[in-house]
Amino acid sequence: MITIKDIARVAGVSHTTVSRALNGSPLIKKVTRDKIERIAAEMNYVPNYSAKSLVTKRSFTIGLFFSSIEQGTSASFLVDAIKGITHILDENYNLTVNGIDGVHNFSNIQPQRFDGILVMSQSDEDNAFIYHVKKMGIPLVVLNRQLEDPGIMNVVANDREGVKEAIDYAVLQGHRKLAIIEGKPGFKSSSERKQGFMDSLIAGRLALNPDYFASGDYSIESGYAAMTALLSLEDQPTAVFCSNDDMAIGAMNACYAHKVDVPGQISLIGFDDIMFARYTNPALTTVRKPIAEISELGMKMLIQLLIQPETEPQQLFVKTGLMVRDTVAKI
Amino acid sequence: MITIKDIARVAGVSHTTVSRALNGSPLIKKVTRDKIERIAAEMNYVPNYSAKSLVTKRSFTIGLFFSSIEQGTSASFLVDAIKGITHILDENYNLTVNGIDGVHNFSNIQPQRFDGILVMSQSDEDNAFIYHVKKMGIPLVVLNRQLEDPGIMNVVANDREGVKEAIDYAVLQGHRKLAIIEGKPGFKSSSERKQGFMDSLIAGRLALNPDYFASGDYSIESGYAAMTALLSLEDQPTAVFCSNDDMAIGAMNACYAHKVDVPGQISLIGFDDIMFARYTNPALTTVRKPIAEISELGMKMLIQLLIQPETEPQQLFVKTGLMVRDTVAKI
DNA sequence: AATAGAATTGTTAACGATTTCAGTTTAGTG
DNA sequence: CACTAAACTGAAATCGTTAACAATTCTATT
Numbered sequence: 234m235i236t237i238k239d240i241a242r243v244a245g246v247s248h249t250t251v252s253r254a255l256n257g258s259p260l261i262k263k264v265t266r267d268k269i270e271r272i273a274a275e276m277n278y279v280p281n282y283s284a285k286s287l288v289t290k291r292s293f294t295i296g297l298f299f300s301s302i303e304q305g306t307s308a309s310f311l312v313d314a315i316k317g318i319t320h321i322l323d324e325n326y327n328l329t330v331n332g333i334d335g336v337h338n339f340s341n342i343q344p345q346r347f348d349g350i351l352v353m354s355q356s357d358e359d360n361a362f363i364y365h366v367k368k369m370g371i372p373l374v375v376l377n378r379q380l381e382d383p384g385i386m387n388v389v390a391n392d393r394e395g396v397k398e399a400i401d402y403a404v405l406q407g408h409r410k411l412a413i414i415e416g417k418p419g420f421k422s423s424s425e426r427k428q429g430f431m432d433s434l435i436a437g438r439l440a441l442n443p444d445y446f447a448s449g450d451y452s453i454e455s456g457y458a459a460m461t462a463l464l465s466l467e468d469q470p471t472a473v474f475c476s477n478d479d480m481a482i483g484a485m486n487a488c489y490a491h492k493v494d495v496p497g498q499i500s501l502i503g504f505d506d507i508m509f510a511r512y513t514n515p516a517l518t519t520v521r522k523p524i525a526e527i528s529e530l531g532m533k534m535l536i537q538l539l540i541q542p543e544t545e546p547q548q549l550f551v552k553t554g555l556m557v558r559d560t561v562a563k564i
Numbered sequence: 565m566i567t568i569k570d571i572a573r574v575a576g577v578s579h580t581t582v583s584r585a586l587n588g589s590p591l592i593k594k595v596t597r598d599k600i601e602r603i604a605a606e607m608n609y610v611p612n613y614s615a616k617s618l619v620t621k622r623s624f625t626i627g628l629f630f631s632s633i634e635q636g637t638s639a640s641f642l643v644d645a646i647k648g649i650t651h652i653l654d655e656n657y658n659l660t661v662n663g664i665d666g667v668h669n670f671s672n673i674q675p676q677r678f679d680g681i682l683v684m685s686q687s688d689e690d691n692a693f694i695y696h697v698k699k700m701g702i703p704l705v706v707l708n709r710q711l712e713d714p715g716i717m718n719v720v721a722n723d724r725e726g727v728k729e730a731i732d733y734a735v736l737q738g739h740r741k742l743a744i745i746e747g748k749p750g751f752k753s754s755s756e757r758k759q760g761f762m763d764s765l766i767a768g769r770l771a772l773n774p775d776y777f778a779s780g781d782y783s784i785e786s787g788y789a790a791m792t793a794l795l796s797l798e799d800q801p802t803a804v805f806c807s808n809d810d811m812a813i814g815a816m817n818a819c820y821a822h823k824v825d826v827p828g829q830i831s832l833i834g835f836d837d838i839m840f841a842r843y844t845n846p847a848l849t850t851v852r853k854p855i856a857e858i859s860e861l862g863m864k865m866l867i868q869l870l871i872q873p874e875t876e877p878q879q880l881f882v883k884t885g886l887m888v889r890d891t892v893a894k895i
Numbered sequence: 896a897a898t899a900g901a902a903t904t905g906t907t908a909a910c911g912a913t914t915t916c917a918g919t920t921t922a923g924t925g
Numbered sequence: 926c927a928c929t930a931a932a933c934t935g936a937a938a939t940c941g942t943t944a945a946c947a948a949t950t951c952t953a954t955t
Binding site for chain 2: 942944
C-alpha cells in the first residue's frame with residue numbers, strides 16, 4: 234500500500250505538503266498541488282481512512298438504525314429509506330444498517346464510530362437508544378416518528394393530515410359509517426392515524442361508533458382478523474380505513490374469503506402506498522407516505538448537522554398524498 | 565475519551581499490559597487481567613477502533629453489495645438478506661449496504677476498508693466489481709447468482725431444480741399447455757429458471773411451443789404485458805409459469821382486467837415466495853427462494869474465510885421449496 | 896543459596912495520516 | 926537595493942493502539 238510519504242519522496246517534497254495538497258489546503262501553490270495530484274493519481278494512491286480517522290476523529294460512517302429489522306418493519310420501508318439516503322450520501326462515507334433491537338451494547342455507539350446517526354423510528358421504545366445517541370453528542374436525526382422533544386432534529390410525514398384527507402374523501406363519496414383498523418399499540422403512527430380518522434369524522438359531524446374501532450398490529454394477519462370481526466357486526470360499516478397497506482391487504486383477503494365485494498359492499502382505504510398497492514384486485518386507494526423523501530431530507534439535515542453542529546433542531550413535515558384508486562365506492 | 569494509557573496509570577502497569585489483558589493474551593496473569601478488566605469497566609473504557617484498525621489493518625466492517633438498490637431489486641430481497649446477515653454477524657462489526665451501481669470509484673473498495681464483502685448478485689454486469697474485489701484480495705462470497713468461476717465462494721438457490729419441481733407438479737395436475745414469462749435478459753436466474761421449465765417439459769415429453777415463451781424483466785408491469793400477450797393467443801396455455809412473484813402479480817392483474825378466471829381458465833405459478841404471495845386472491849402457488857438462509861450461510865462462509873483465508877472456495881446450494889396454494893387448478 | 900528456565904511485564908517503535916509552529920522563499924514597497 | 930509582509934514548505938508531535946524485543950520476577954532444581 235502506498236502512503237503520502239511515498240508520494241512525497243517521488244515529488245521531492247515533505248509528506249506534510251502532500252497531505253495539504255491532497256486535502257485542498259489553500260497554503261499550497263497551484264503548480265505544486267497539480268504535480269502532487271498527478272503523481273498521486275499515477276501511483277494509485279488511496280488514503281488510509283483508519284489513520285485519517287485516528288487523527289481527525291471522524292469515522293466516515295453514518296449509521297442507519299431501524300427499530301427492528303427482524304420484525305414489524307415492512308420491506309419496502311427499508312429499501313426506500315436506503316435508497317433515499319445513498320442518493321444523497323457522499324461516496325466515501327459508509328452507510329451501516331442495523332436494528333436497534335440488535336444492539337445489546339450501547340457502548341459501541343459512540344462519536345468515535347459514527348459521524349452521525351439516522352434513526353428510522355417506529356416506537357417509543359427507541360427512546361432509550363435515541364437519548365443515548367444524544368447524550369454521546371453524536372449528530373442525530375430521527376425519522377418517521379414524531380418526537381415530543383424539540384431538542385432533536387425530526388423528519389416525519391404528516392400522517393394525521395394525510396388520513397384526514399383520505400377520510401374526507403370517503404365521506405364526500407357518501408360514506409357515513411366508517412370504521413378503522415388501528416395500528417400497533419404503542420406506535421406513535423398508530424395514534425396519529427387514528428386521530429386523523431377521528432378528526433375527519435368530527436369535522437363531518439358523524440358519530441363515532443365504538444364498534445367501528447378494530448385493533449390491529451400492522452401485520453397482514455391482524456388486518457384479516459380485524460376485518461373478519463367487522464364483517465360479523467350486525468350493522469356493518471360501509472368503509473374501512475386500515476392504518477397501513479399490509480393490513481388493508483389482509484382485510485381485502487378477509488372480504489374475499491367471506492365473499493364480500495370490494496368496493497361494492499365495503500370500501501377500503503390503506504396507508505403507505507407500498508409497491509403492491511396498485512396491484513391488488515381491485516387496486517387499493519391509499520395514502521402515500523413518502524419514505525424516500527423523508528430519508529433524503531433527513532440525510533440532508535444530518536449533513537447540515539455535520540457541517541454546523543449548532544444548527545437549531547427542527548421538526549420537518551413531509552406531505553402525504555391521497556392515491557385514489559378503485560377500493561372506495563360512491564354511494 | 566479514556567484510553568488504555570489512562571487505565572494503565574490507574575492500574576499501575578504499562579499500557580501494553582492493559583492492551584494484552586483486554587485482548588485475552590495468555591501472557592497475562594489472571595489476577596492482573598481481572599484487576600485491569602475491572603478498572604476498564606469502571607472507567608467505561610471503549611476501545612478506539614480507528615487506532616485498532618490502523619495497526620491491525622482490519623476495518624471491522626463487512627460490505628454488503630447489491631447489483632442495484634435503485635431498481636430491479638425487490639424489496640423483500642434486501643430485507644431478508646440483511647436479516648440473515650445481522651443474525652450471524654458479531655455485534656462490533658459494522659455492516660454497510662450499497663448498490664454496486666452506486667460505486668463509481670472502485671478505488672474505495674480495498675482491504676483497508678472492508679474485512680470482507682458479500683455480493684448479492686443478480687447480473688453478469690457485477691463481474692467487474694466482483695473481480696476487482698477478488699484482485700484486491702478481500703475475502704469474498706457471492707450470493708444468489710451462480711458463478712462459472714470455481715475460484716470464488718458462491719452460495720445460490722437451486723433455481724433450476726426448484727422450477728422443475730413446480731412444473732412437474734402442474735403437469736401432474738393435468739396441464740399440457742404450459743407457458744413461461746421469462747425474467748430479465750442477461751440475469752443468470754432468468755436462464756436457470758427457463759432451463760428448469762424446459763427440463764420439466766422435456767422430461768414429461770411435452771412439446772415446446774415457441775408462442776408460449778413470453779419475455780419479461782421481473783417487473784410487475786412486464787408480467788402484466790406478457791400475460792396480456794399470452795391471452796391474445798388463439799390457442800391459450802392452461803398454465804403460466806412466471807419467473808418471479810412480482811411478474812405473477814402483474815399477470816394476475818392482467819387476467820383480472822381481461823376477466824379471465826384464475827385458476828379456472830388459467831393457472832399461475834410464481835417464484836420467490838414474497839410475503840404477499842400468500843395474500844393475493846387467489847393465493848399464489850410459488851417456489852420459495854430462501855434468501856435469508858442463503859445470506860446466513862454466505863455470512864458463515866465469509867466468517868470462515870476471515871479466520872482461514874486459505875479455505876477452498878466452494879459452490880453451495882440451498883434448497884428451494886414448492887409452496888402449493890390456490891392458483892393451479894386440476895384439469 | 897545459586898541459577899536456569901519459564902512466566903510475566905515493560906520499553907519503544909511502528910501504523911499513516913493531520914496539525915502546530917517554525918523556517919524559508921517570493922513579492923512588493925520605499 | 927534592502928526590508929518587510931505574504932506565501933509557501935518542512936520538522937516534529939500527536940492520535941490510540943499493537944507488537945517485537947528487552948527486562949524483570951517467579952519457581953523449581955541442584
